[in-house]
Amino acid sequence: MATVSTNEFKNGLKLMFDGEPSTIIENETVKPGKGQAFNRVKIRKLISGKVLEKTIKSGETFDVADVMECDLAYLYNDGEFWHFMNNETFEQIAAEQKAVGDAVKWLVEQDECIITLFNGNPIIVTPPNFVELEVTETDPGLKGDTAGTGGKPATLSTGAVVRVPLFIQIGEVIKVDTRTGEYVSRVAK
Amino acid sequence: MSWQPSASIDNIKRRAMLLKTIRQFFDAKDVMEVDTPAMSQATVTDVHLHTFATTFVGPGSAHGQKLYLQTSPEFHMKRLLCAGSGAIYQICKSFRNEESGRFHNPEFTMLEWYQPDYKQLDLVKEVDELLQLALNTLPSEIMTYQEVFISHTGLDPLVDQLDVIRQYALTKNLGDFVATEQCKDTLLQLIFCFIIEPLIGLDRPVAIINFPASQAALARIDENDPRIASRFEFYYKGVELANGFHELSDAKEQLLRFERDNQQRIEAGLAQQPIDRYLIDALEAGLPNCSGVALGVDRLLMLATGSSHISEVVSFDISRC
Numbered sequence: 001m002a003t004v005s006t007n008e009f010k011n012g013l014k015l016m017f018d019g020e021p022s023t024i025i026e027n028e029t030v031k032p033g034k035g036q037a038f039n040r041v042k043i044r045k046l047i048s049g050k051v052l053e054k055t056i057k058s059g060e061t062f063d064v065a066d067v068m069e070c071d072l073a074y075l076y077n078d079g080e081f082w083h084f085m086n087n088e089t090f091e092q093i094a095a096e097q098k099a100v101g102d103a104v105k106w107l108v109e110q111d112e113c114i115i116t117l118f119n120g121n122p123i124i125v126t127p128p129n130f131v132e133l134e135v136t137e138t139d140p141g142l143k144g145d146t147a148g149t150g151g152k153p154a155t156l157s158t159g160a161v162v163r164v165p166l167f168i169q170i171g172e173v174i175k176v177d178t179r180t181g182e183y184v185s186r187v188a189k
Numbered sequence: 190m191s192w193q194p195s196a197s198i199d200n201i202k203r204r205a206m207l208l209k210t211i212r213q214f215f216d217a218k219d220v221m222e223v224d225t226p227a228m229s230q231a232t233v234t235d236v237h238l239h240t241f242a243t244t245f246v247g248p249g250s251a252h253g254q255k256l257y258l259q260t261s262p263e264f265h266m267k268r269l270l271c272a273g274s275g276a277i278y279q280i281c282k283s284f285r286n287e288e289s290g291r292f293h294n295p296e297f298t299m300l301e302w303y304q305p306d307y308k309q310l311d312l313v314k315e316v317d318e319l320l321q322l323a324l325n326t327l328p329s330e331i332m333t334y335q336e337v338f339i340s341h342t343g344l345d346p347l348v349d350q351l352d353v354i355r356q357y358a359l360t361k362n363l364g365d366f367v368a369t370e371q372c373k374d375t376l377l378q379l380i381f382c383f384i385i386e387p388l389i390g391l392d393r394p395v396a397i398i399n400f401p402a403s404q405a406a407l408a409r410i411d412e413n414d415p416r417i418a419s420r421f422e423f424y425y426k427g428v429e430l431a432n433g434f435h436e437l438s439d440a441k442e443q444l445l446r447f448e449r450d451n452q453q454r455i456e457a458g459l460a461q462q463p464i465d466r467y468l469i470d471a472l473e474a475g476l477p478n479c480s481g482v483a484l485g486v487d488r489l490l491m492l493a494t495g496s497s498h499i500s501e502v503v504s505f506d507i508s509r510c
Contacts, residue, residue, distance in 0.1 A: 007287055029290040033422070033432045033483075034406045035237055035378040037288075038364070055364035055383065057375070058287075 002064040006039045006056055014046070014065040017054065021046045021065035021118045029058065046116065047098075047123050066119050071112045082107065082125070084115055095122035103127045105160035106178040127178045132187050133157050134173050138164065151183070195500040195509055203494050204502065207486070208280065210323055211300060220276040220302060225265035227282060231465035232257035233264075234450035235406070236457055239286035241295075258284035261483050262301050263407070264468045267436070270303055270479060271471035278302035280486065292428065294499050295507050298486040307480040309419040309435045313396045316423055316431055316482055320394050324492055326425070327393040334400050334417070338377075341385050346377050346401055347416045354380070374403050387427060394425035407443070408434035423484075428492060433482030440472035 004015070009027040016022070022043040031037035037058035044051045046067065072084035072093065081094035082104070093115065097104075099122045103113065106127035116124035138154035154164040154174075162176055164183045175184040194201065215222065232240045241258040259265070261283050269277060283299040304312060310331075317329040338346045344357055351373045358367045358376050363383055370376055389395045398421040402410050405418035419435030437443055444464070451461040490502040500506035 029288065029293065030382050031237075031288055031290075031293060032378055032382060033429060034235065034404065036372075036375045037237060038379065038382060040383075055379070057364070057366050060366070 003061045004064055005061045006058045009039060009041065014067040015043075016063040016065050017043055017045070020048065021067050021123070023067075025051065031058070046118065067116060067123075069114050069116050072115045073110050073112050074107045075109065077107075084113065084122075084125075087112070093117075093122060095125055099123050100125045103178075105156075105158045106131050106176075107158065108133065129177065129179060130175055130184065131178055132173050132175050133160065135164070135168060135170055138168060138170055140169070191509065193509075194504045195506040196502050196504055200490070200494050200496065200502050201504055204490055207323060207490055207493060211280065211319070211486075214319055214322060215278045215302065218276070220278050220304070221274065223266065223269060223274065223277045223279050225262050225269070225279060225281070227259050227284075228256040229259055229264065229465070230254065230256060231264075231463040231467070233260050234447045234454065234462045234464060235260075236450055236453045236459065239288070240462070241284045241286050260285050261299055263481070263483070264465050266301060266303060266481070267476060268467060268471040270305070271474050271476050276302070276304050289507055291498050292485075292488060292491075294487065294503055296510070297499075297503070299483055300486050300489075301481065301483045303436070303479050303481040305477045305479045307435075309398060309421055309433070309480060312433050312435075312480040312482055313398060313421055316433065316484070317394065317396065319484075320423070320425070320430075323489060324394075324425075329394040329396050329423070330390070331396045331398060332389075334397055337385060337389060337395075337397055338380075341388055342380060344380070351376070374401070377401070377404075386424060386429070390424040391426060394423055394430070397422050397424065405437075405446075406432075406434065407437050407446075409437050419480075421482075425492060428488050429485075430488055430492075431482050431484040433480060435480045436476060438472060438476040438478065440469050443472055444469050 009024055011024055011027065013024045014021055022045045024041055025044055026042035028040045029037060030040055039056045039058050040053065041056065042051065042053050070086065073087050075083040075085050081096060082100050083092055083094050085092045095115065103125040108131050111128050111131060113128065114126040115122050133156040135154045136157050139152050151163040151165050153161050154168060155161050162181055162183050164174060168174060168186065173187040175187050177184050238260050240260060243256055244253040245256050246253050262279050262281050266277060266279060280298065280300050282296055284296050286295060289295055313331060320326050320329065335345060335347050338344050342357060344354060354373060354376045355367060355370060358380055361384060363379050399417040400420040402416055402418045405420055408418040408420035411417045411419060421433050422429060423431040447464045454461050487499050487502050491499060494502060496502050
């Protein structure tokens with residue numbers, strides 16, 4: 001397994017910390033003029049999602065986490081696994097619920113998601129930044145309201161609930177930002 | 190990639206003004222400005238300093254002479270003192286490899302000066318004068334290394350054993366390596382950096398004096414208390430600003446410390462560094478009783494301008510030079 005020293009630390013580098021693949025979010029060197037240097041790093045553990053700070057003696061080495069990301073199209077859910085396919089090689093991969101997590105409410109068939117693999121197994125599913133989903137449930141709104149003051153909750157076909165302007169009706173397709181869970185626009189059918 | 194300077198033109202002007210202020214300060218005190226080489230055939234042995242090196246090829250060195258870029262102008266300046274220069278100062282580039290971050294650029298500007306017949310506290314007073322002039326600060330506070338540890342951690346760095354200090358570091362969750370760390374000084378430095386430094390020198394600079402003898406570097410050991418060295422550091426607003434010594438003048442002791450450093454380098458899996466024989470010879474000829482200090486000019490400018498990263502005060506940082 002490849003190793004890197006603290007000198008090669010940079011944001012986004014994926015390493016093994018406490019046996020778990022982790023990504024570096026922040027890295028700061030603390031160096032007394034005379035004496036041992038330290039690295040203070042902030043890491044996110046990729047599986048548990050926990051963010052923590054670590055202090056390391058500069059010069060220590062760490063194993064590189066065998067982590068890669070690939071763009072895969074969402075196919076279907078069989079009740080236990082969520083299946084994705086590489087549109088070029090047609091290779092398929094199944095992710096379990098732990099990996100899919102909150103992304104489940106943004107999965108649209110044929111949309112390309114980013115799948116993070118650790119030792120070849122999917123550990124994180126990241127939906128596209130924007131998805132288009134149909135409104136399946138919402139209170140009938142006022143036709144004239146276009147300013148969208150306050151808005152109202154709407155349930156989408158995947159079960160996600162977002163705030164939408166009052167003029168949005170059941171059956172309409174809307175564009176949502178998955179990073180914030182916020183309504184972006186109405187999509188013309 | 191941008192060709193533009195990393196510092197604003199305003200900060201570049203502030204640098205010019207600061208350099209002028211420093212030169213006037215020493216002019217008024219009749220301290221001579223000197224200009225010594227940035228390259229040297231030998232270098233520092235300090236385990237924690239990483240040097241840059243290059244190779245000279247030319248007449249007399251057809252097969253190449255390795256030359257190190259200075260990590261500070263200390264050795265050359267001490268040779269001038271031994272040759273009878275009297276009080277001297279220098280503003281120059283120094284180079285330290287593997288150092289880059291908020292407060293570090295691998296190439297940086299250092300102000301270093303030496304005052305014959307000064308003891309530790311005389312020089313602390315003079316550094317304080319310069320800070321008041323350059324930063325408009327209140328008079329500095331002075332605390333011993335022992336006092337600052339006792340007041341902020343309850344630990345006595347001169348008395349407490351390794352396991353007591355380790356136990357404290359463990360309760361503060363200062364890193365996984367603490368549990369197996371065998372070096373007391375590494376733990377003291379860790380606690381100093383992360384627990385003490387954020388709490389001191391907030392409204393005025395603080396001079397920490399009398400560092401432990403085990404962290405003496407090139408300072409004299411105290412005549413009355415062999416546990417401490419005449420070494421001080423200045424801290425202000427979380428920035429380590431200056432490091433000074435009542436200078437060690439004993440050539441034999443100096444050689445011994447260099448050799449001990451090299452022994453530690455071997456144990457740490459690092460290459461030994463060539464010991465500066467010219468310096469040892471100069472010390473043998475006699476270094477006047479003096480104190481000296483090195484001060485980071487870029488950091489001084491960061492404090493003067495309220496900058497949060499060193500790149501904001503150097504014209505072109507390492508990513509743009």
